[in-house]
Amino acid sequence: MGMRMAPLLMMLACSSTPKLTPDTTAPPTSGVTWTDVAPTLASACTRCHSDQGTASFRPFTHYADTAPYAPLMAEKASRRAMPPFGPQLSDWCPTDFHWASDVRLTDGEVALLQAWSDDGAAEGRGAPEPLNVPTDVPVFTGTNMTLTAAEWTTNPNIADQTICFILDPGLTEAGWLEGVNVVPGNLTVVHHAGVRMDYTGEAEALANDEGWYDCTGGSGVAMEYLGTYAPGSGPSEVPEGAATLIFPNTKLVLSVHYHSIPNNPVVDQTSLQLRWAEAPPERLALLMHWPNPPTLPLSAILRPGEDDPDGEPKLLIPADVAHHTETLAVQGPGTPDERYEIYQISSHMHLVGQSSRIWAEHPDGTIQCLGDLPNWDFNYQQIYRYQSDALPVVPGGSTFWIECVYDNTLGNEPLARSLAERGFTEPIDVSYGSGSFDEMCMFMLGIVKVQDP
Numbered sequence: 519m520g521m522r523m524a525p526l527l528m529m530l531a532c533s534s535t536p537k538l539t540p541d542t543t544a545p546p547t548s549g550v551t552w553t554d555v556a557p558t559l560a561s562a563c564t565r566c567h568s569d570q571g572t573a574s575f576r577p578f579t580h581y582a583d584t585a586p587y588a589p590l591m592a593e594k595a596s597r598r599a600m601p602p603f604g605p606q607l608s609d610w611c612p613t614d615f616h617w618a619s620d621v622r623l624t625d626g627e628v629a630l631l632q633a634w635s636d637d638g639a640a641e642g643r644g645a646p647e648p649l650n651v652p653t654d655v656p657v658f659t660g661t662n663m664t665l666t667a668a669e670w671t672t673n674p675n676i677a678d679q680t681i682c683f684i685l686d687p688g689l690t691e692a693g694w695l696e697g698v699n700v701v702p703g704n705l706t707v708v709h710h711a712g713v714r715m716d717y718t719g720e721a722e723a724l725a726n727d728e729g730w731y732d733c734t735g736g737s738g739v740a741m742e743y744l745g746t747y748a749p750g751s752g753p754s755e756v757p758e759g760a761a762t763l764i765f766p767n768t769k770l771v772l773s774v775h776y777h778s779i780p781n782n783p784v785v786d787q788t789s790l791q792l793r794w795a796e797a798p799p800e801r802l803a804l805l806m807h808w809p810n811p812p813t814l815p816l817s818a819i820l821r822p823g824e825d826d827p828d829g830e831p832k833l834l835i836p837a838d839v840a841h842h843t844e845t846l847a848v849q850g851p852g853t854p855d856e857r858y859e860i861y862q863i864s865s866h867m868h869l870v871g872q873s874s875r876i877w878a879e880h881p882d883g884t885i886q887c888l889g890d891l892p893n894w895d896f897n898y899q900q901i902y903r904y905q906s907d908a909l910p911v912v913p914g915g916s917t918f919w920i921e922c923v924y925d926n927t928l929g930n931e932p933l934a935r936s937l938a939e940r941g942f943t944e945p946i947d948v949s950y951g952s953g954s955f956d957e958m959c960m961f962m963l964g965i966v967k968v969q970d971p
């Protein structure tokens with residue numbers, strides 16, 4: 519009944535350094551062996567880094583295969599680049615959000631991996647091998663529709679390929695959706711997946727007779743996300759008592775990013791579980807995407823930036839600029855006496871993107887951070903959901919902000935690789951668009967109005 523207080527914070531740098539990840543275990547700092555790191559690897563890494571997982575090229579289930587990579591593992595773990603997870607605790611956003619399906623390592627676990635590497639990656643007494651591969655993905659209950667994508671065989675000559683499958687829920691009238699859950703057919707090749715809505719039929723028109731089209735590098739159609747999947751991520755659900763309105767005749771687009779296995783074509787058939795509400799819900803879950811038709815055009819929400827030509831706001835990231843920032847601001851729904859819960863966030867950029875920050879500015883000017891995402895990785899786009907018992911609350915009439923930071927130099931490895939593949943030797947000016955060498959600064963919020971007590 520009682521209304522939760524919004525976790526407020528001012529965007530002022532703290533003079534003391536906050537402890538970023540709360541952790542109760544004091545890790546050993548010397549003499550660390552495989553015996554000590556094995557539990558962390560088994561809980562946080564082997565769901566992907568095993569023969570059954572999407573990083574099967576680099577298994578961490580046996581000591582002998584793993585030890586040579588100890589320095590690289592420590593480096594990726596301390597940069598919070600692995601396991602892949604967007605929002606991180608920071609001085610800018612010290613709110614300790616509870617994220618659903620949080621796969622982040624604690625500071626203690628990072629220190630343990632670092633100490634293991636520093637100590638020469640010894641085996642010690644060893645650990646029972648192979649290490650466990652977790653199957654603790656949260657369960658999705660109440661499925662009342664299952665849609666199965668066409669069978670698809672990976673091409674061993676193409677390392678990364680994204681296929682968009684058209685799925686038809688057969689909606690003759692509007693439907694109310696409570697949640698979706700992607701069930702990967704073959705975990706060794708399904709890297710991650712997204713579920714979007716095609717209400718215009720534009721995506722469907724691109725598909726072949728089998729119901730799919732190649733959407734590597736972008737879907738080519740602006741569509742709103744309903745959910746995402748990555749190993750360990752769990753289902754995408756809206757808060758209890760709420761549902762998302764889906765218009766009649768809407769098709770769903772399941773985009774599956776495949777990571778192929780060299781010399782070995784692999785067959786996959788991924789499916790999608792859905793849970794529809796039986797009656798219109800008490801609360802409408804709003805998915806707010808900017809910029810994206812049919813919401814506001816970019817020009818209405820883009821704020822002036824540092825490299826704008828002629829002082830006109832423009833999403834333009836000049837070649838050879840290593841740190842370029844764009845900022846967008848959008849007016850949220852409601853009036854200051856109302857309260858809204860935020861149940862999920864995500865950001866979207868392309869190859870030039872580096873990091874993003876999302877926050878709310880209340881009508882009284884208070885700044886409330888919603889997420890600091892310091893490691894943008896085009897390959898791991900996900901929606902991040904707050905745990906249902908700890909949703910941030912904002913007053914109606916708040917303005918939502920996103921800041922995107924870009925690196926348009928050859929020091930940005932994914933960009934350099936992609937430029938080289940297309941025969942470019944130098945970075946090029948990048949502006950707004952949906953192609954791989956265009957950029958975006960897109961954000962998405964899931965919002966639900968708090969009911970009057």
Ligand code: HEC
Binds near residue numbers: 567
């Ligand atoms: C959600 C799946 C997933 C999880 C969980 C995960 N990884 Fe990864 N990891 C990958 C994928 C896929 C790659 C290869 C592509 C890339 O670098 O993003 C990779 C690459 C790496 C690499 C580089 C390997 C190389 O030879 O280039 C290291 C090191 C690494 N991960 C360490 C870890 C550690 C340590 C953990 C656990 C603390 C972990 N990863 C958890 C998916 C995952």
